[in-house]
Amino acid sequence: MTEISNIRNLYFEEGKSITEIYRITGKDRKTIRTYIEKEDWNIAGEPLKSESTFTKLDPYKSEIDSWLTDDKKAKKKQRHTAMRVFNRLIEIYGDDFDCSYRTVAGYFSVKKKEIFNGEKGYIPLEHIAGEAQGDFGDADYYENGKKYSGKYLNLSFPHSNKGYFQLFKGENQECLFEGLLNIFEHIGGVPPKIWFDNTSTIVKRVLKNGGRDLTDDFLRFQTHYNFESVFCNPNAGHEKGNVEGKVGYHRRNMLVPVPRFNSLASFNVALLEKCEEDAMRKHYRKDSNIEELFSADRSALLPMPRTRLDVSKYRTVKTNKYGRFYLGNGLHEYSISPRYSGESVRVKITANEVIPLDDSLRDIVKHERLYGNHKQQSMKWLPYLKQLSRRPGALKYSGIYQLLPPIMNTYLERCDKAGIGQVLQMIATLTELSDFESAVKTVENALDYEVIDTDSLLNLHNRIHGDFVELPALKLSENVPVMAGLSTDMSIYDRKLKSSGVLV
Structure with missing residues (x-):
């Protein structure tokens, strides 16, 4: 009622227009007009909303209820909003869905109150064009069917309320720098000032005088791209409230339901691109859409440097006798090649890849970077298979034999000593054609057919993993005559050939 009284005073006492009141209060114009024109303020005249009010939604209520029920299994910040429910219903039913957003929001509010608490409000702030705020959020996702508990870097521009974000498997310097670079290159410039938390990827320690002792890598990144970094007071994330809100907005509107993708x-x-589309909506407080306001942000951006900064990390590792090494506090094991066993090797580490390099700094193999506080292994078999194919006699004494899948060992044991090198070379070729798992599948099928020659391996691989169309069996119509005396006994042909003198 204090807000309502203030709006009515601005209109009736101070003579402000509805547009001026909108700019002062941030309230929707329709709401302001309702408060101004309303005459009956009896509480009894305002019946409480109940679920029965939303009868038009009856065909869709069970589906909405199931989404909200599934939300119990999702992280608190990755659940449906009324707008997301409304948009999903439109996506599914198209023109057949004829309920308004207000109807959906009303029903959603009733259901949500049964499970969730209301959200707190924050005081809006004015910001200089071009200034940005950065922060990470948490979100689950599936890549190639595998679930990850990931992180996503958000960069927001409070002046326009435009925001961008990038999804990663973790939250480290490589993810921070790569995410910022992707956004800088997309928008074609660098914000002159960016606000951050006191995260350990940037700040080594907060000094007594309020200064920050920054990590060398971040200082190098900041110097290269020439922006100023500003940091919130410890435990005061609300000081960059725009990006805090944007973290939640991106999750609710672009990461619900939990995304699934291949790459x-x-x-x-x-x-x-989704962030660009999102910017076409009205600003929540200003009388313009977000993209129009972002033009001022864009004009204030610093130019991109001519050279892209390599934000990878480089480490020198010592390999074990199998040509493998460890990262992630010894929990993550990566392979290189038996050729590099017991050697020091330079390794390039990005947000998503781990790449051992040879003496000329060329890639030896590429691994998907492992994340998580548990033991994991990434094995690239091709260098091992090539090495073994050149020295097949050392197979059982190399230590690599025990690392191979049991089905592969069973197959190799059936090969003769003279041909095992060629078989190993063929398995390496099949691995190059597709991947090691596909090669193992081919070997498994070769065991079923009891074939151990390289031609059979290649043909089986092409049949299993190639683009072959399986044709149905040919069915003859009833009017096609059956040939009398037709036999599949091939000895008949031998006798005919002998009688004619062709076959001796």
Whole structure:
């Protein structure tokens, strides 16, 4: 009622227009007009909303209820909003869905109150064009059917309320720098000032005088792109409240339901485009849409440097006798090649890849970077298979034999000593054609057919993993005559050939 009284005073006492009141209060114009024109303020005249009010939604209520029930299994910040429910119903039913957003929001509010608490409000702030705020959020996703508890970097521009974000498997310097670079390159410039938390990826320690002792890598990144970094007071994330809100907005509107995709890199490209589409909506407080306001932000951006900064990390590792090494506090094991066993090797580490390099700094193999506080292994078999194919006699004494899948060992044991090198070379070729798992599947089928020659391996692989169309059996119509005396006994042909003198 204090807000309502203030709006009515601005209109009736101070003579402000509805547009001026909208700019002062941020309230929707329709709401302001309702408060001004309303005459009956009896509480009894305002019946409480009940579920029965939303009868038009009856065909869709069970589906909405199931979404909200499933939300119990999702993270608190990755659940449906009324707008997301409304948009999903439109996506599913198209023109057949004829309920308004107000109806959906009303029903959603009733259901949500049964499970969730209301959200707190924050005081709006004015910001200089071009200034940005950065922060990470948490979100689950599936890549190639595998579930990840990921992180996503958000960069928001409070002046326009435009925001961008990029999804990663973790939250480290490589993810921070790669995410910022992807956004900088997408928008074609660098914010002159960016606000951050006191995260350990940037700040080594907060000094007594309020200064920050920054990590060398971040200082190098900041210097290269020439922006100023500003940091919130410890435990005061609300000081960059715009990006705090944007973290939640991106999750609710672009990461619900939990996304599923085949390529994280492709998904991140699509996310930037979604952020552009999202900017076509009205600003929540200003009398313009977000994209129009962002033109001022864009004009204030610093130019991109001519050279892209390599934000990878480089480490020198010592390999074990199998040519493998460990990262992630010894929990994550990666392979290189038996050729590099017991050697020091330079390794390039990005947000999503781990790449051992040879003496000329060329890639030896590429691994998907492992994340998580548990033991994991990434094995690239091709270098091992090539090495073994050159020295097949050392197979059982190399230590690599025990690392191979049991089905592969069973197959190799059936090969003769003279041909085992060629078989190993063929398995390496099949691995190059597709991947090691596909090669193992081919070997498994070869065991079923009891074939051990390389031609059979290649043909089986092409049949299993190639683009072959399986044709149905040919069915003859009833009017096609059956040939009398037709036999599948091939000895008949031998006798005919002998009688004619062709076959001796």
